[in-house]
Each structure stands twice: as structure tokens, then as C-alpha cells.
Amino acid sequence: MKVIKANDYDAMSKKAAEFIYEAIKNKPDITLGLATGSTPHRMYDYLADKLNENKIDLSKVHTVNLDEYVGLGEGDPQSYHHFMHEEFFDKVDIPLENTHLPNGKAGDLETETENYEQLIKDLGGIDLQLLGVGRNGHIGFNEPGTPFDSTTQVVGLTDLTIQDNSRFFERVEDVPTEALSMGLKTIMDTKSILFLASGEGKRDAVDALLNGEVTEEIPVTILRNHEDVTVIVDKAAAGEYIPS
Numbered sequence: 660m661k662v663i664k665a666n667d668y669d670a671m672s673k674k675a676a677e678f679i680y681e682a683i684k685n686k687p688d689i690t691l692g693l694a695t696g697s698t699p700h701r702m703y704d705y706l707a708d709k710l711n712e713n714k715i716d717l718s719k720v721h722t723v724n725l726d727e728y729v730g731l732g733e734g735d736p737q738s739y740h741h742f743m744h745e746e747f748f749d750k751v752d753i754p755l756e757n758t759h760l761p762n763g764k765a766g767d768l769e770t771e772t773e774n775y776e777q778l779i780k781d782l783g784g785i786d787l788q789l790l791g792v793g794r795n796g797h798i799g800f801n802e803p804g805t806p807f808d809s810t811t812q813v814v815g816l817t818d819l820t821i822q823d824n825s826r827f828f829e830r831v832e833d834v835p836t837e838a839l840s841m842g843l844k845t846i847m848d849t850k851s852i853l854f855l856a857s858g859e860g861k862r863d864a865v866d867a868l869l870n871g872e873v874t875e876e877i878p879v880t881i882l883r884n885h886e887d888v889t890v891i892v893d894k895a896a897a898g899e900y901i902p903s
């Protein structure tokens with residue numbers, strides 16, 4: 660695991676954008692696994708600017724997102740579909756037909772999860788997966804206790820995750836209680852991983868990732884068994900002072 664420490668959220672975001680930018684430049688037909696949430700928010704700004712400034716050809720890039728709330732989709736402002744369009748897809752020249760998220764509004768969710776796994780296989784697997792982490796160590800929406808051999812599935816959200824994500828909704832009751840999420844095996848099958856964490860609230864999860872035992876009780880610890888993980892954390896998440 661390669662660990663890069665950044666002074667603050669902004670520095671983490673810049674370093675992460677640079678990392679993904681280089682990955683795209685090195686492999687113009689890259690399949691990127693993308694994530695949503697507060698953590699990658701500013702990284703997408705920097706990445707979009709850099710791709711546009713340098714007129715990078717994105718016509719062969721494909722993207723697959725980690726997760727989506729059950730019941731939400733395009734047109735719902737809190738959906739991850741909406742997030743991705745607002746934060747990234749609408750700002751860059753990536754063909755929209757190359758961008759994919761699980762369909763939280765699918766009539767048959769089981770079939771949707773199977774189709775999503777198949778889609779990833781058909782794309783030749785994910786070259787670089789971007790990951791954030793929940794305070795309880797969830798990656799994607801894989802909550803503590805999720806089996807390590809899980810593939811894309813319908814998952815229930817813990818009260819902590821619902822509380823944490825309620826900041827994006829008007830009322831906590833509006834937060835969906837289920838999501839479609841790539842599984843932990845799906846994530847482990849990716850060729851490389853870029854993991855980001857910012858802020859004191861993520862300190863325990865980062866500590867478990869860097870120093871803890873691998874356990875299904877803290878899903879992020881599975882990444883210790885992946886051979887190509889780059890971690891970029893800010894000093895608040897790392898729990899130490901890092902000179903800029």
C-alpha cells in the first residue's frame with residue numbers, strides 16, 4: 660500500500676485529481692470506477708479542469724460507479740446519478756453512453772445487480788477504482804459484516820450511514836434505507852485502487868486500514884489484501900501533522 664499524506668482537504672483533492680489524470684493519460688481507454696460523497700467532491704472539480712485545460716480525449720474512457728440508492732435515479736437531486744452529472748459528467752467531454760451507475764429504480768433489483776456485474780466484466784474489469792470510506796469503515800455501501808466474497812448486491816444501510824448521509828436530504832426519514840452496491844469482491848477484483856479520506860471523522864477507519872487486522876467487521880480492512888492500493892489522506896484523517 661502506498662500512502663500519500665496531504666496537508667488538508669484541498670491538497671488531498673489536488674493530488675487525487677493529478678493521480679487520476681495521469682491514469683487517464685497513460686491509458687486513454689481506461690475503465691474508471693467512481694465514487695460519490697463529500698470526499699471526492701473537490702477532486703472532481705480539479706480533475707474536470709485539468710482534463711479540459713489539456714483537451715484530453717475522453718472518447719474511449721468508461722466509468723462505472725460504486726453505488727446508488729434504491730428508489731432514486733436520474734431526476735432525483737439526492738441520487739448518485741444526479742451527483743455524478745453535476746460534479747463531473749456534465750463538465751467534461753465524456754460520452755454519456757460510456758458512463759454507468761446501478762439503476763436504483765430497476766423493477767427487478769436482483770437482475771440489475773447481475774447485469775451490473777456482467778457490465779463490469781464486459782468492460783474488461785475496472786482499471787482504477789476510486790474509494791472513499793464511511794466512518795464505520797464501509798466502502799461502497801458495504802456495511803460492517805458484509806461478506807468479503809460479495810458481488811454487486813442490494814444492501815441495507817446502518818443507522819450511522821443513514822444519519823451521516825442525511826445531510827444531503829431534507830429529513831433523515833427521506834434517506835433510503837437500501838442501496839445497490841458493488842460488493843467487496845467486485846472492489847477487490849479491480850486492478851488498482853485510489854483510496855481517499857479527509858477529516859477527523861475518518862481517523863478510525865484510516866487507522867484500521869493502515870494498521871488494523873483484516874476483518875469483515877471493518878470492510879475497509881479488506882484493502883490490505885489488495886496488491887495495488889494508493890491511499891491519499893489529509894492530516895486530520897491521518898491523525899498527525901503533515902507539513903504542506
Ligand SMILES: O=P(O)(O)OC[C@H]1O[C@](O)(CO)[C@@H](O)[C@@H]1O
Nearest residue numbers: 694695696697698791792793799
Ligand atoms: O465521502 P463521504 O460523503 O464521507 O462518504 C463516504 C462514503 O460513503 C459512500 O458515499 C456510501 O455511503 C461512499 O461511496 C463514500 O465513499
